[in-house]
Amino acid sequence: MQHGKRGPAFWLLGALFCLFVLFLYGPTLTILILSFQGPSGGLTFPMNGVSLHWFRNLFEKQMVGDFAGSLQRSLILGVAVMLVTVVASFSAGLAFRSRFRGSAVLFYLAIASLIVPSILISLGIGLLYRVLGWDPAWYSSAFGAHLTWTLPFGLLIMFAVFNRFDRRYEEAARDLGATSWQTIRHVVVPILLPSLIGVGLFGFTLSYDEFARSLYTAGTFNTLPLEIYGMTTNVTTPVLYALGTVTTGVSVLVIALSLLSVTWLRRRRTRHGSDAGKAA
Amino acid sequence: MNRVKSWVTYLQVAPLALVFLLFLIVPILTIVVVSFFDYNTTQIIPAFLLQNYEELLLSPVTWRTYKQTIQFALITWALTLLIGFTVAYFVAFHVRSSTMQTVLFLLCTIPFWTSNVIRMISWIPFLGRHGLANTTLMNLGLIDQPLEFLLYSDFSVVLAYVHLYTLFMVVPIFNSMMRIDRSLLEAARDAGATGWQTLVNVILPLCKPGIAIGSIFVVTIVMGDFVTVRMMSGGLSASVGLMMANAMSLLQYPAAAANAVVLLLLVLGIVAAMMRMVDIRKEL
Numbered sequence: 001m002q003h004g005k006r007g008p009a010f011w012l013l014g015a016l017f018c019l020f021v022l023f024l025y026g027p028t029l030t031i032l033i034l035s036f037q038g039p040s041g042g043l044t045f046p047m048n049g050v051s052l053h054w055f056r057n058l059f060e061k062q063m064v065g066d067f068a069g070s071l072q073r074s075l076i077l078g079v080a081v082m083l084v085t086v087v088a089s090f091s092a093g094l095a096f097r098s099r100f101r102g103s104a105v106l107f108y109l110a111i112a113s114l115i116v117p118s119i120l121i122s123l124g125i126g127l128l129y130r131v132l133g134w135d136p137a138w139y140s141s142a143f144g145a146h147l148t149w150t151l152p153f154g155l156l157i158m159f160a161v162f163n164r165f166d167r168r169y170e171e172a173a174r175d176l177g178a179t180s181w182q183t184i185r186h187v188v189v190p191i192l193l194p195s196l197i198g199v200g201l202f203g204f205t206l207s208y209d210e211f212a213r214s215l216y217t218a219g220t221f222n223t224l225p226l227e228i229y230g231m232t233t234n235v236t237t238p239v240l241y242a243l244g245t246v247t248t249g250v251s252v253l254v255i256a257l258s259l260l261s262v263t264w265l266r267r268r269r270t271r272h273g274s275d276a277g278k279a280a
Numbered sequence: 281m282n283r284v285k286s287w288v289t290y291l292q293v294a295p296l297a298l299v300f301l302l303f304l305i306v307p308i309l310t311i312v313v314v315s316f317f318d319y320n321t322t323q324i325i326p327a328f329l330l331q332n333y334e335e336l337l338l339s340p341v342t343w344r345t346y347k348q349t350i351q352f353a354l355i356t357w358a359l360t361l362l363i364g365f366t367v368a369y370f371v372a373f374h375v376r377s378s379t380m381q382t383v384l385f386l387l388c389t390i391p392f393w394t395s396n397v398i399r400m401i402s403w404i405p406f407l408g409r410h411g412l413a414n415t416t417l418m419n420l421g422l423i424d425q426p427l428e429f430l431l432y433s434d435f436s437v438v439l440a441y442v443h444l445y446t447l448f449m450v451v452p453i454f455n456s457m458m459r460i461d462r463s464l465l466e467a468a469r470d471a472g473a474t475g476w477q478t479l480v481n482v483i484l485p486l487c488k489p490g491i492a493i494g495s496i497f498v499v500t501i502v503m504g505d506f507v508t509v510r511m512m513s514g515g516l517s518a519s520v521g522l523m524m525a526n527a528m529s530l531l532q533y534p535a536a537a538a539n540a541v542v543l544l545l546l547v548l549g550i551v552a553a554m555m556r557m558v559d560i561r562k563e564l
Contacts, residue, residue, distance in 0.1 A: 009475060013370040017384070020367050023392050023443065030412070034405055044410045057295050060500075088295040095292035106293060109300045114549050115496060115505020116308070119521045121541050124307025127290060127314050144303035151299055205393035206415055214522075216528065217477035232511060244398040251394040259386070 011271030028248060035241035043238060054242035067227060067243065073138050074224035075250075078208035080143060085150040086196055087204030093158025094184070110152040118212035121148055141217035146207040154199045161195040171264065194262040201258040205251055292507035308544070317535035332538035342539075345518045346546075352434075352509075352519065353502040354377035356441040360498050361491065361492050363442065364449025367484070368490075372457035374467075378539045385454060400440050400511050405438075432514030440512045441502055443545050448501070456490030457483065469554055492558040 034041075038049025058067055093186050096103060113121075129136045137141070169191060173183040189196070211225040218226055228243055285543035318327040336342050371384045391399065406412050407430040414426040429435050460483060468478040506521030520543050 007475075010374050013374055016366055017370045020363060020446075021387060024388070027406060027443070028391070028394070028399060030405050031398075031402040036313065039371065042410075044405045044408055045412060045415070088299070091292040092296040098289070100286060100289045100293075102297075103293075106297055106300070109298070109304065113300060113304050115500045115547065116304070116544065117500060117521070117547060118526060119504050119506055120311065120544055121307060123528065124311045125303060125542055126412065126528075127537065128307050128310040129315065130533070131310060136463045144299060147299045150305045150343070151296055163471060200324055201393065209393075209395040209397075211397055212504075215525075225395060225397050228395070228401075229507065230512075232397075234402060239399060244395075247398055248394050252390075255383065255393050257392055 002150045007151040014266055022138055027242075031241040031244045031246045034238055035245040037238040037241075041238055043236065043240075048276070054238045055246070057239045058246065059239075059243045066222070070222045070224045070227035071246075071250075073221060074208050077138055077146065077223060078204045079145060081146045082200045082203035082206035084147060087155045088147075088151060089154025089199050090189075090192075090196060092155055093162050094188075097132070097162055098153075109216075110155050112147045114152040118149065118210075119215070121145055122213050122216045129217075130205050136217050136219040138214070138218045138221055141219065142223065145217045150206050151215055153202045157195065157199050158269065160182045161192055167190070183201055187234050189213065194265050197258050197265075201255065204254055208251065208254075285303050310518075311537045311544075314534055315541050316539075319532060319534045320363040321531070330392055332534045333542075336535065336538050336542065342523070345520055345523050348518055348519045349503060352437065352441065353499050355438055356445065356502050357495060359438070359442045360446045360449045361495065363458050363480050364446050364494060365453055365487070365491070367446075368450050368454040368457055369479070372454055373483070384463050388450050394439040397507065398443055399444060399513070400508060401442065403436065403443075403512070404431065407436055432512070432516055434513065436512040437509055437517055440508050441505075444508070445498050445501055447493075448497035451491040452493040453487055453498075456487040460486050492554050496554050499550055499554075503550070504543065 034043070034045070034047070035051070035054055036050050036056060037047055039053040040265060041048035092106075096107070122145060125141050128167045129141055134141075165188075169181050169187050173187045174180075178186065209225060211229060212221075214223050214226055222230065224247060228240075228247065231240055231243065314324065315332055316328045316330070318325040318329055318331070368386060371381055371388075373380050375384060402410065408414070409428070409431075411424045411430070413430055414423075417423045417427070418425075440462050464482055464486075465478055468482050473481065504521050506519055506525050509519040509522050510525075520539065524536045524539050524543075527533075528538065
């Protein structure tokens with residue numbers, strides 16, 4: 001399989017793979033194109049001219065609810081969730097390298113947090129706030145709800161990362177007289193930086209796109225996915241696609257920035273001849 | 281020294297533990313407690329009643345809805361497994377350069393980081409009455425009038441599930457495949473196994489943990505889903521999540537809570553069965 005000419009199996013599987021990629025990306029590319037519909041165009045092809053009409057429409061407040069506001073809330077929430085996810089997962093990852101009382105319980109809680117259906121978390125937090133007489137809000141209850149989804153991912157990634165981490169770097173640092181804080185700050189964090197960026201990517205995008213966990217926890221002011229969902233029931237113009245294009249654009253920008261910075265870090269390491277990144 | 285160290289350890293896991301306590305354990309307990317409450321049209325009343333469960337479990341609608349949800353989960357599971365395994369197998373064993381493997385793997389995972397709601401909306405221009413699928417088929421003369429079942433049906437729900445969640449299969453299965461020692465494949469070939477025999481007798485058994493993890497993700501997500509069913513079926517199909525959401529919108533919180541407890545037990549049961557096949561901690 002590893003040598004010689006490609007057999008028919010390769011071409012068949014390759015064709016299936018291409019179909020799969022087309023299936024993954026085709027629909028999104030279609031709405032990207034359709035969001036540039038002319039002002040008289042509809043939800044499907046053909047294109048009636050090309051314009052930015054629907055993007056302008058998107059930012060006119062009265063037309064489609066509060067797009068700008070919900071985008072802003074989702075961006076702030078995403079960044080906050082990202083920061084907490086990176087810091088909390090990294091520090092928990094450090095702790096989980098040795099066994100401590102309750103480590104098994106905490107691990108299973110993280111797994112439970114992944115497999116308990118999102119709508120139950122949403123419902124539970126919504127009910128809790130109701131019973132306590134508190135008002136749910138995107139920056140309190142939805143923030144917590146999102147963390148129950150992003151933290152397990154962050155923790156599992158940190159487990160995988162620390163399993164491959166060579167502890168001799170830390171020992172070397174300590175032998176040279178570094179305090180534990182200095183070891184973390186100047187040795188562990190720089191080596192693991194690409195993985196931490198990865199955790200941040202998960203934290204931001206999962207929060208930014210989260211629907212079910214926001215449903216009963218966002219309170220009066222919608223986050224972006226809730227706003228989009230609301231629009232699908234009462235908007236029947238390509239403004240919906242413009243919204244999709246802008247939202248997806250933000251996601252793609254974040255993904256691209258993360259991937260580029262990881263690649264850049266890796267390149268820089270190879271160029272400087274350091275073997276620091278090999279462990280991560 | 282040891283005392284200090286354990287103190288630091290607990291400080292390090294404190295944020296994680298706090299989030300799980302406040303936003304996972306307490307809310308789930310709230311659901312359990314509220315599921316025994318009484319309610320009328322305006323408020324919930326603390327009580328200890330089994331009535332919510334009785335009404336839930338004695339209603340044929342409940343059983344129909346659970347059956348439909350399980351059906352969705354099974355069909356989606358089978359399709360995502362088949363497609364996910366094939367895709368992972370191609371990238372892991374048929375693509376030779378490791379850079380190309382990384383690129384193709386990323387290509388499969390990028391949609392995971394974009395919005396599900398948008399990805400569902402993006403099927404409208406394909407499947408609608410005047411969508412690409414119908415116009416193409418009509419132009420080819422294969423059908424006379426638009427196919428109505430393409431959008432807003434069980435078909436479109438399953439299509440969306442497969443579209444959204446196949447990545448959850450691809451990633452863990454690919455991970456399992458990349459850990460398979462390549463000399464095992466060589467040994468199989470030297471012993472006279474065909475490519476197919478190697479696949480079935482060597483690769484497939486070694487991928488079991490990846491398959492189990494992917495299955496857990498797909499099944500739990502589909503079991504708890506409501507937005508995909510609502511959006512892609514246009515209100516024509518039912519799911520347990522949708523049933524709960526409807527109860528919530530009618531302010532019947534205890535009824536929704538009782539349903540949530542039943543769903544949670546069902547999902548945990550399914551996951552426990554699948555977990556027996558795999559030690560997750562070993563897979564990282």
